[in-house]
Amino acid sequence: MPVHPAREVIGVLGFPFSKGQTYDGTEQAPHYLRDAGIIKNLQAQGNTVVDHGDVNLESLPVDEPNTDIRNPKSVGTANKKLSDAISRILKTNQSVLTLGGDHSMAIGSIHGHAQVEPNLVVVWVDAHADINTPLTSISRNIHGMPLAFLAKELQEYMPDMPEFDWCKPCISVRDIVYIGLRDVDPSEKVFIEKFGILAHYMEDVEKYGVKELIERSLSQIDPSGTRPIHVSFDVDGMDPALTPATGTPVPGGLSLKDCCYLAEEIAITGRLSVLDIAEVNPLLSSEEDRNLTMTNTVNVTTKFYGNRRKSITPPDYELPRPQ
Structure with missing residues (x-):
């Protein structure tokens, strides 16, 4: 099944980065996810996959250690x-699977996507809203x-940050849908x-x-059913019992069944x-716990690219007959 009407090849890109938060480790996730078989599993489904390696960081x-915001230069x-890397891959008619990396990666990922497909919509799966200024x-x-x-719409609340001069706002709040929120700061709620x-x-x-929420969400942000979809999937959107290897776990999250259904519908x-x-x-x-996190993350990821829990008859399959 094609990933996108004009994007039947999946381009995998690693983003080995952890400076958007305080814990070391997310920079190693692309390596671990590849080792866990994320590319092999996608190929086994019949997808054509091109591994573009990691962004060179x-x-x-x-x-400076005393800045008000942690690591703005390196994050920017x-x-x-x-x-730039996302845009280059999209321009070759590939879709992109970006293996992060902490969730600051969404700045570059969505920005690069919007340079090629400005009509995109964003499905944000996360325990957190990630919309603080x-x-x-x-x-x-x-x-x-x-x-x-x-x-x-948030630019009037944003201070001047020269490290992000390249990042011109590229989406509207009307293009966003959150799924799985349960730890939202008061300012984000506002x-x-x-x-x-x-x-x-x-x-x-x-x-x-x-089922009802994803149908309602897509019909509201994309009533025509024609806009490209950007999914930003934070593994802490899932319940910590399923993805314990993450930095900001919040109890009471999405089940594996929830995430698989969401991915299959997308x-x-x-x-x-x-x-x-x-x-x-x-x-x-x-x-x-690390192996459990990798297994569940790979499982859900493959569902976004056609791996259905409902069995599908292989094309041209013939039942064996006795000779």
């Missing part, structure tokens, strides 16, 4: 490189701010309510079910253009 600038420079953030970590850099951002908290998932649209996998941290768990 060897020469990032060094940040790394995401500019990611944005540098002025409202409690943690000062940019992985909690990516949507503030990208949304046009932004969500002020701008009417479509937000589904875990209470909504439990009340209505993922795949059925044929319009998935870019998928981010964010916040896998192999260093924050035991080997057993």
Whole structure:
């Protein structure tokens, strides 16, 4: 099944980066996810996959330790490189699977996507809203701010940050839908309510079910059913029992069944253009928990590209007959 009407090849791109938050480890996630078989599993489904390696982040600038926001130079420079790489791959008629990396990666990923497909919509699967500004953030970590850099309506609340001069706001709050929220800062709640951002908290998932929410979400942000879809999938959107190897786990998250159904429904649209996998941290768990996280992350990722739980008859399959 094609990934996108004009994008039948999946381009895999690693973003080995951890400066958007305080824990080392997310920079190792692309390596671990490849070792866990993410590419082999996609190919086994019949997908054509091109591995573009990792974004080269060897020469990032060094940040002053006393800045109000942590690591703005390195985060800004790394995401500019990611944005350029995403755009280049999309221009070759490939979709992109981006293996992060902390969730600051969404700045570069969505920005690069919008340079090629400005009509995109964003499905944000996460326990957190990640729409703090540098002025409202409690943690000062940019992985909690990516949507503030990208949304046009929030620019009046953003301070001048020369490190991100390249990142011109490229989406509207009307292009965003959240799924799985359960740890939202007060300022983020104000932004969500002020701008009417479509937000589904875990209470909504439990009340209505993922099936109704994803149908409602796609029909609201893309009533014509024609717009390219960008999914930014933070593994902490899942319940920590399923993905314990992550930096900011929040109990009571999405089940494996929820995530598989969501991914399968996105795949059925044929319009998935870019998928981010964010916040896998192999260093924050035991080997057993790390392996569990990798297994569940790979499982859900493959569902976005046509791996259905419902069996599909292979093409040209003939039942064997006795001779």
